[in-house]
Amino acid sequence: MTTTTDLVSYEDALASYDPVMGLEVHVELGTKTKMFCGCSTELGAEPNSQTCPTCLGLPGSLPVVNATGVESAVRIGLALNCEIAEWCRFARKNYFYPDMPKNFQTSQYDEPIAFNGYLDVQLEDGETFRVEIERAHMEEDTGKSTHIGGATGRIHGAQHSLLDYNRAGIPLIEIVTKPIVGAGERAPEVAKAYVRELRELIKALGVSEARMEMGQMRCDVNLSLMPKGGDRFGTRSETKNVNSLRSVERAARFEIQRHAAVLGSGGTIVQETRHFHEDTGSTTSGRVKEEAEDYRYFPEPDLVPVAPSREWVEELRARLPELPLVRRTRLLEEWGISTTDMQAILNAGALDPIVTTIEAGADAASARKWWMGELARSANESGKALDELAITPEQVARVTELVSSGDLNDKLARQVIEGVLAGEGTPDEVVDKRGLKVVSDEGALTAAVDEAIAGNPGIADKIRGGKVAAAGALVGAVMKATRGQADAARVKELILEKLGVSEG
Amino acid sequence: MTDNVNIIKLTAAETAEKIASGELTAVQVAEAHLARIEAVDEKVHAFLHVDREGALAQARAVDEKRERGEKLGPLAGVPLALKDIFTTEGVPTTVGSKILEGWIPPYDATLTKRLKAADVVILGKTNMDEFAMGSSTENSAFGPTGNPWDLTRIPGGSGGGSSAALASFQAPLAIGTDTGGSIRQPAAVTGTVGVKPTYGAVSRFGMVAFSSSLDQGGPCARTVLDAALLHEVIAGHDPLDSTSIDEPVPQVVEAARNGSVAGMRIGVVKQFRGEGYQAGVIQRFDESVALLKELGAEIVELDCPSFDLALSAYYLIAPSECSSNLARFDGLRYGLRTGDDGGHSAEEVTSLTREAGFGPEVKRRIMLGTYALSSGYYDAYYGSAQKVRTLIKREFDRSFEQVDVIVSPTTPTTAFAIGERADDPMAMYLADLCTIPTNLAGNAAMSLPCGLAPEDNLPVGLQIIAPVMKDDRLYKVGAAVEAAFVEKWGHPLLEEAPSL
Amino acid sequence: MPGITREEVAHLARLARLELKPEELDHFAGQLDDIIGAVARVSEVADQDVPPTSHPLPLTNVMRADEVRPSLTPEQALSGAPAQEQQRFKVPQILGED
Numbered sequence A: 001m002t003t004t005t006d007l008v009s010y011e012d013a014l015a016s017y018d019p020v021m022g023l024e025v026h027v028e029l030g031t032k033t034k035m036f037c038g039c040s041t042e043l044g045a046e047p048n049s050q051t052c053p054t055c056l057g058l059p060g061s062l063p064v065v066n067a068t069g070v071e072s073a074v075r076i077g078l079a080l081n082c083e084i085a086e087w088c089r090f091a092r093k094n095y096f097y098p099d100m101p102k103n104f105q106t107s108q109y110d111e112p113i114a115f116n117g118y119l120d121v122q123l124e125d126g127e128t129f130r131v132e133i134e135r136a137h138m139e140e141d142t143g144k145s146t147h148i149g150g151a152t153g154r155i156h157g158a159q160h161s162l163l164d165y166n167r168a169g170i171p172l173i174e175i176v177t178k179p180i181v182g183a184g185e186r187a188p189e190v191a192k193a194y195v196r197e198l199r200e201l202i203k204a205l206g207v208s209e210a211r212m213e214m215g216q217m218r219c220d221v222n223l224s225l226m227p228k229g230g231d232r233f234g235t236r237s238e239t240k241n242v243n244s245l246r247s248v249e250r251a252a253r254f255e256i257q258r259h260a261a262v263l264g265s266g267g268t269i270v271q272e273t274r275h276f277h278e279d280t281g282s283t284t285s286g287r288v289k290e291e292a293e294d295y296r297y298f299p300e301p302d303l304v305p306v307a308p309s310r311e312w313v314e315e316l317r318a319r320l321p322e323l324p325l326v327r328r329t330r331l332l333e334e335w336g337i338s339t340t341d342m343q344a345i346l347n348a349g350a351l352d353p354i355v356t357t358i359e360a361g362a363d364a365a366s367a368r369k370w371w372m373g374e375l376a377r378s379a380n381e382s383g384k385a386l387d388e389l390a391i392t393p394e395q396v397a398r399v400t401e402l403v404s405s406g407d408l409n410d411k412l413a414r415q416v417i418e419g420v421l422a423g424e425g426t427p428d429e430v431v432d433k434r435g436l437k438v439v440s441d442e443g444a445l446t447a448a449v450d451e452a453i454a455g456n457p458g459i460a461d462k463i464r465g466g467k468v469a470a471a472g473a474l475v476g477a478v479m480k481a482t483r484g485q486a487d488a489a490r491v492k493e494l495i496l497e498k499l500g501v502s503e504g
Numbered sequence B: 001m002t003d004n005v006n007i008i009k010l011t012a013a014e015t016a017e018k019i020a021s022g023e024l025t026a027v028q029v030a031e032a033h034l035a036r037i038e039a040v041d042e043k044v045h046a047f048l049h050v051d052r053e054g055a056l057a058q059a060r061a062v063d064e065k066r067e068r069g070e071k072l073g074p075l076a077g078v079p080l081a082l083k084d085i086f087t088t089e090g091v092p093t094t095v096g097s098k099i100l101e102g103w104i105p106p107y108d109a110t111l112t113k114r115l116k117a118a119d120v121v122i123l124g125k126t127n128m129d130e131f132a133m134g135s136s137t138e139n140s141a142f143g144p145t146g147n148p149w150d151l152t153r154i155p156g157g158s159g160g161g162s163s164a165a166l167a168s169f170q171a172p173l174a175i176g177t178d179t180g181g182s183i184r185q186p187a188a189v190t191g192t193v194g195v196k197p198t199y200g201a202v203s204r205f206g207m208v209a210f211s212s213s214l215d216q217g218g219p220c221a222r223t224v225l226d227a228a229l230l231h232e233v234i235a236g237h238d239p240l241d242s243t244s245i246d247e248p249v250p251q252v253v254e255a256a257r258n259g260s261v262a263g264m265r266i267g268v269v270k271q272f273r274g275e276g277y278q279a280g281v282i283q284r285f286d287e288s289v290a291l292l293k294e295l296g297a298e299i300v301e302l303d304c305p306s307f308d309l310a311l312s313a314y315y316l317i318a319p320s321e322c323s324s325n326l327a328r329f330d331g332l333r334y335g336l337r338t339g340d341d342g343g344h345s346a347e348e349v350t351s352l353t354r355e356a357g358f359g360p361e362v363k364r365r366i367m368l369g370t371y372a373l374s375s376g377y378y379d380a381y382y383g384s385a386q387k388v389r390t391l392i393k394r395e396f397d398r399s400f401e402q403v404d405v406i407v408s409p410t411t412p413t414t415a416f417a418i419g420e421r422a423d424d425p426m427a428m429y430l431a432d433l434c435t436i437p438t439n440l441a442g443n444a445a446m447s448l449p450c451g452l453a454p455e456d457n458l459p460v461g462l463q464i465i466a467p468v469m470k471d472d473r474l475y476k477v478g479a480a481v482e483a484a485f486v487e488k489w490g491h492p493l494l495e496e497a498p499s500l
Numbered sequence C: 001m002p003g004i005t006r007e008e009v010a011h012l013a014r015l016a017r018l019e020l021k022p023e024e025l026d027h028f029a030g031q032l033d034d035i036i037g038a039v040a041r042v043s044e045v046a047d048q049d050v051p052p053t054s055h056p057l058p059l060t061n062v063m064r065a066d067e068v069r070p071s072l073t074p075e076q077a078l079s080g081a082p083a084q085e086q087q088r089f090k091v092p093q094i095l096g097e098d
């Protein structure tokens, strides 16, 4: 698609306007079965093999609510500091679309299960921003269409489409913020931080893996501008299905610049849906609708109301896990690190691996060091996420144990990790197979030290003359000779001893 | 060997007994009914699909079971005509609509499963108004059904096929569904018995939805006891239907075997008479009330002013729900597809399919419901209709504090002529004037014959209405009334129907 | 209150995905007007302080355990499909959102 869009610079846009955002996030729950039928939600099944009369919308079929879906919704609501409805209903959202078997979506309308909450999110510099939550409600996903005949599976130019309803009916929780005002130039950053915090929260609750790249979590970014100092919201655009944290930020930023350009040249913003393009970082207009949507919502007559008892809600509240921000704040203090360090850990996706590594017996500093150093580098090179690496936190903990017991030094430990990542086995197996052990045999070490002194008479003299720092070169030589398997500290001690100097 | 004529005249209870005792085989009974269908259904057109092979296979299975000495269900081997709104695995289900012509469901409705599990022999699927929308069966895409009392008249609707099958002795049992009267009104105009159980008593899973909050499947038969026996087979909790009641089924068979109204307080609602009611209908109804008094009941007059708004509320709620329920018929996954010629988009094919596949009444109600739910009108129409529903419920509740059951005519008139009201939807809708309040409130009701209207010699129905989950009262009162009338007439009313 | 125009009927038909013929638009405009005119009486109770009843029975919290039940086979699922390809429902080109 070749659409050029006029933009003004981000700074100019923010000089004249305040952005107002609304974020709508859909999360696919990780329940075993669909929201209204007993079909499996397992990924990767053959097309249309996980469908039944209900999720295919066959005549006569009826829905029955998944209890775990409701429980997950309540837990999400509680974690978002929401009120939980004492009584609420499902509603039908009526519109025709081929990937929706009943041609209505069973959703919630004016009676969401959770409402009126907030989520505190942390920006890069550690500042906290409170995003207010309008509602969280339950609904169902649609099927999947593949477009045949057009370029790269796009709808445009397609001759026909093929529909697979395995995904139809998978439980979704839609979480809608209240208008986010007052973020100013940090609006795109807030958007990203919010979606990240929400993702962490969802994962902490264990209700979904919330993998954005797999569509398990999708964000719609609604954005409008109002003249600086004004109080009337402008017309918004709705950028649909943005599916990475980075894209959320970029989409918001792009829309701010685009809106400012349109408004600045005296134009008006059309209320429309827009699509975000990863490749260019820009959005383009969706289909222009000739008529306003009229979803003709009404209470779903095939389902009865959901009335979570207060006892049950309190029980769920009491069982909530420690929430991500609270946990991060606690860890930051426990580890004695800065907000910037913590932010780096978060950006690297290293928090959970580090914590698990500590739980497996490593000390905090080592766990951080390995995950943020060697492993982060390796992940970066292979383009993987940390938790996709072929090493477990338990294995990392074992490596740190071998280091602290003196069996390995850092250099050897790196080789062990390399071996584990290469699939050579557990740390102990790699140590065995590669023969990586610190040389602690004093006889062998002494011989190597003697050899190093003999081979570098000039350096030895300098050391004898009191230049202790020069010992490093000899240590290097010994390490090289022992293929790194010597304990460097002991080597240095031996060298100084032999040359009759003491370390100041 | 009992000949076919005698077999088809038996009640379901008698048939079951004779099969259980070995006096008749289930195959004999099935064959007698299949022969009857062959002989008369060309004229009546009660069936859309006769499942000859399936019925005989089921009958054989019953006979084998009996030979092996296995326990048989109370209706084992009794033939039944199933309204074509319930899904039947491997057997066509059309709901009287072209849009589903040729569709063979891959699953059985819960009710179908229960019938099979009870060894009931399903003869086939009966004609109906398309998607159960209508009171005459003229809205079937597959042609109208005739009333066995006079084939030029309607057999009621939407379950006209089921009632006509009973009245023409093509089956001793049938299943109907009642959204605004579609079991009771056909029963009334064909001189048969029909029961709309309490909403939630019979599973709706596999019953193609018209208006979800009103639809209820129920038994149709020629006698009150037969209806009770069938009621017991099909009622009960179903975890696949969220609106199904998880309570024991009322003791309807016992009630039907012990008919009595002695000492009962029976209500007569003043709103159920007046303009639009045929004189002969009112006459038979008044006689019925007098009979109840003779039988020892106390009659209490009731005032239920909101009942006057019931028809209006119904014609907002039912179309609204149907406009949504019928959205799934889009030509993409099953059923008819029109216009897929390479030149039309999926959206256009859906619109063309729905235009070609739905009949005028279905379109009219979809349009009406779309209107009532659309933004700006919801509160005035759908919202108000729901309030009326509350008022009607309250008036029933108040009434049932004073009486055990309520009686009324089932329909304001006897069977009208085919074609007579076809172009006047409002006139057609009046047929359900007395039956609709019960659907809105969810309680139980029965229609049973109370004589012929003197002016046209056509059957008149007496409606009995009971509170929620007091379905047994219908049978207790119904059995008493039936016995008294049969004694008075000297024979069941259907004996007076012309032989086809 | 009503007075349903031909244009409104056309709008409703689009919402309901019915490709009505011109004569149907006129026919339905008249009939819907009559019916709505007759049933509009329900709004007499609009200002009454009564809760709406959307469901005849006061049931709540009917749910099922999150346990997998057998699905249809793909063959069964597709058995009624007017067209299919690659074990999927084949439909004409879909216009709309990309």
Ligand SMILES: [Mg+2]
Binding pocket: A107, A139, A174
């Ligand atoms: Mg949604």
Ligand SMILES: [Zn+2]
Binding pocket: A034, A037, A038, A039, A050, A051, A052, A053, A054, A055, A056, A169
């Ligand atoms: Zn399913």
